[in-house]
Amino acid sequence: MIRVVLPQHLRTLAKDDGEVRLDVEGRATLGSVLDALETRYPMLRGTIRDHITQARRPFLRFFACEEDLSHERLDAPLPEAVVSGAEPLYIVGAIAGG
């Protein structure tokens, strides 16, 4: 079970105010977690990564275990602490704009 913490605006859009818990089949990667997230919350498709290119939106970051995973490959395995549910995957909005 993977825990995902969404930024506030995406929690509102998903109409789910809590931490998201996802079951991911097979090896958990950033890509498979995002696939599972968008399957449960279709309204989030396009808000985290581009519909077509799957590129991360520029003002979003992926953090876990005090590391920045934003530049990791989508098929790279997530840290064991995230896979086990001990630590959440954070999707974070940049400190930018107004």
Place this chain on the structure above:
Amino acid sequence: MSSVRVLVGTRKGAFVLTSDGKRKQWEVSGPHFAGWEIYHLKGSLVDPNRVYASQSSGWFGQVIQRSDDGGKTWEAPGGGVTMTPGGMPSGESNRFVYDASPETGKPLTTHQWYDGTQRPWEFKRVWHLEPSLTEPETVYAGVEDAALFRSTDGAKTWHELAGLRGHGTGPKWQPGAGGMCLHTILIDPKDPKRIFIAISAAGAFRTDDGGKSWKPINRGLKSQYIPDPDAEVGHCVHRIALHPSRPNVLFMQKHWDVLRSDDAGDSWHEVSGNLPTDFGFAIDVHAHEPETVYVVPIKSDSEHYPPDGKLRVYRSRTGGNEWEALTNGLPQSDCYVNVLRDAMAVDSLESCGVYFGTTGGQVYFSGDAGNNWSPIVRDLPAVMSVEVQTLR
């Protein structure tokens, strides 16, 4: 009993202002979609409870929202937990994908960038939503980078009307300061296959076959900021308006100049007349008097505020050229707000109501066609759009 519903899009959410037909007391609801930029909301004429909203953010991109109860509750159409027959989630309502060339599979065309180089189209956001005048499930979206999309399933899925970008002038289009946006969509109420659109900075275009083919309609426009001032395309048209009873007559607020066409855009002539400045964004037509037109003059393209610090709506009762300042109830000193292109609207009650919103967060209202004004609200976030539904 008549009533009005004013749909206000702001930099930080949407607001719905409602009143009975007297328009004396107002109820304010919102912010809806708090913290998001709401470029535009608009209700359907066929089903007034159906309202569409464009919600966007620099962080999270574009989301389309829809209400079926007049703006009380909202959903992202197709964004619920519904599955297609193939078992895939169907959250497609925020997916705007440009058509590619059928021959090559590559982008249909490119456009000019600020430095003169060519760039492919890249979707940014929806500027304007225009519900069909006859079909409640059909709605058009004007987007940045400039293109026109249509949904025929209540905004669940979108498809580009690619004949607009594909007709050949795309490489000459270029972004204005606000981006390369398709911001105006006018459907001819007498002929739904005729649609007018406008793009900054490309100009105005018309289709007569429901969006399959398009042609530029910019003859008569003169723009000193492009190499050929009367070029076929390249003009920064800010807004077009028409009266439903006479859709061949169009009024245009260009970057500079207010213009009029009496032949559905085939030719234009300037009607700026005695305006203190002919720069501006908003333009609209009285609900019952097709020759009565409203603009809000703005000082210049580098000073986006009213001349002399006086917020004045100008009204022409002669279809242009002769303009009178309307000032009663509007600030006449130290006022430096802007009124954006989609931020003016009229209701169709017996005494025509005129509404406009400012970047200072005020929404002003006149219940007597502009003679007297008062604010409905004073302290919203910067107002980006104002639309009015007259409910009977």
